Amino acid sequence: MNLIDALEDLRARFEDALKNSAGADSLDAVRVAFLGRSGDVTAVRRSIGKLPPAERPAAGQRINEAVEKMERALNEAQAKAEAIEVGASLSQRIDVTFPSIPPQQGSIHPMKRVMHDVCAYFERHGFAVVVGPEIEPDYYNFDALNIPPEHPAREGFDSFFLTPNLLLRPHTSPMQIRTMQQHRPPVAVVVPGTCYRRDAVDARHLYQFNQCEGLLVDEGVHMGHLKGMLTGMCRELFGSEQQVRFRPSYFPFTEPSAEVDTTCPLCRGAGGECRMCGGSGWIELGGAGMVHPNVLRNVDYDPDVYSGWAFGFGVERMALVRYDVDDIRRFFENDDAFLEQLA
Ligand code: DAH
Numbered sequence: 001m002n003l004i005d006a007l008e009d010l011r012a013r014f015e016d017a018l019k020n021s022a023g024a025d026s027l028d029a030v031r032v033a034f035l036g037r038s039g040d041v042t043a044v045r046r047s048i049g050k051l052p053p054a055e056r057p058a059a060g061q062r063i064n065e066a067v068e069k070m071e072r073a074l075n076e077a078q079a080k081a082e083a084i085e086v087g088a089s090l091s092q093r094i095d096v097t098f099p100s101i102p103p104q105q106g107s108i109h110p111m112k113r114v115m116h117d118v119c120a121y122f123e124r125h126g127f128a129v130v131v132g133p134e135i136e137p138d139y140y141n142f143d144a145l146n147i148p149p150e151h152p153a154r155e156g157f158d159s160f161f162l163t164p165n166l167l168l169r170p171h172t173s174p175m176q177i178r179t180m181q182q183h184r185p186p187v188a189v190v191v192p193g194t195c196y197r198r199d200a201v202d203a204r205h206l207y208q209f210n211q212c213e214g215l216l217v218d219e220g221v222h223m224g225h226l227k228g229m230l231t232g233m234c235r236e237l238f239g240s241e242q243q244v245r246f247r248p249s250y251f252p253f254t255e256p257s258a259e260v261d262t263t264c265p266l267c268r269g270a271g272g273e274c275r276m277c278g279g280s281g282w283i284e285l286g287g288a289g290m291v292h293p294n295v296l297r298n299v300d301y302d303p304d305v306y307s308g309w310a311f312g313f314g315v316e317r318m319a320l321v322r323y324d325v326d327d328i329r330r331f332f333e334n335d336d337a338f339l340e341q342l343a
Contacts, residue, residue, distance in 0.1 A: 107343035186218035217308030254289025286313035
């Protein structure tokens with residue numbers, strides 16, 4: 001066989017072998033069989049010796065070209081085989097149809113959610129949401145709300161004083177004054193906000209807590225409007241059967257004044273052994289009443305023309321009831337599992 005035929009024969013057998021090899025291992029075998037020290041190429045190279053010296057360089061070059069081609073083909077096949085093998089091993093370990101681990105997601109804190117829902121309810125009824133400073137002078141916190149300096153009600157607020165005249169607000173009512181100073185009637189606002197009192201911490205009390213205040217002033221406003229709005233709010237927050245009851249009470253800034261209760265959402269008013277309401281069937285939400293004429297005078301509203309109602313409810317109290325939690329402190333321990341349950 002002359003050299004050209006021998007190389008052609010080699011090429012054909014090599015391509016066959018390549019085609020029939022599966023995987024990196026059998027490609028290695030092909031490499032050894034053709035290009036190895038005692039492989040077929042070596043045998044062809046040896047045959048050069050039988051050629052006349054003048055033909056040898058050209059023959060050597062042909063063989064080298066053939067070897068280069070084979071090496072290139074082998075390398076390509078090897079790369080392909082490796083890629084397939086890596087893919088196969090990966091797909092054994094990663095089941096892409098398996099449900100992924102969802103990223104941890106935050107949620108709105110239950111306290112904020114209650115505040116938001118109260119505000120959303122009043123906004124839908126035409127009220128504006130306003131917020132005010134947490135540090136207030138005496139004047140907004142007491143005097144303008146008809147609590148003059150020597151009034152015993154000041155004691156009841158157990159306030160943190162920063163200076164003799166400045167305090168951390170113990171209620172959101174000062175925003176009634178600020179709002180009425182800035183706007184002529186009609187005014188309709190709801191005020192969510194943080195308040196502070198020197199209270200010992202227990203299952204029902206914190207020294208930092210939240211209130212939602214409401215204020216409506218216009219001509220012809222009466223207590224029936226108040227009861228209607230609060231009943232609607234309680235039904236939205238706690239369920240469609242909620243009732244609201246007013247118990248006579250006293251606040252310097254309202255006359256008449258009331259404590260507001262709603263049907264206990266746990267026993268639905270049945271009472272008995274209910275641990276939420278202690279058997280009364282009612283849950284207290286906070287205070288309310290008709291804005292005192294002195295308060296209206298303090299902001300230059302004529303009490304003979306205008307009347308208004310106001311209320312101030314504890315947000316923590318509403319959250320305890322809504323989520324059936326027995327200790328207010330649970331809300332502020334940042335216990336993910338607890339908060340997730342309520343999300
Ligand atoms: N500010 C009162 C408190 O924190 C609650 C309150 C009572 C607010 C009657 C009102 C109201 O707006 O009319 O104890």
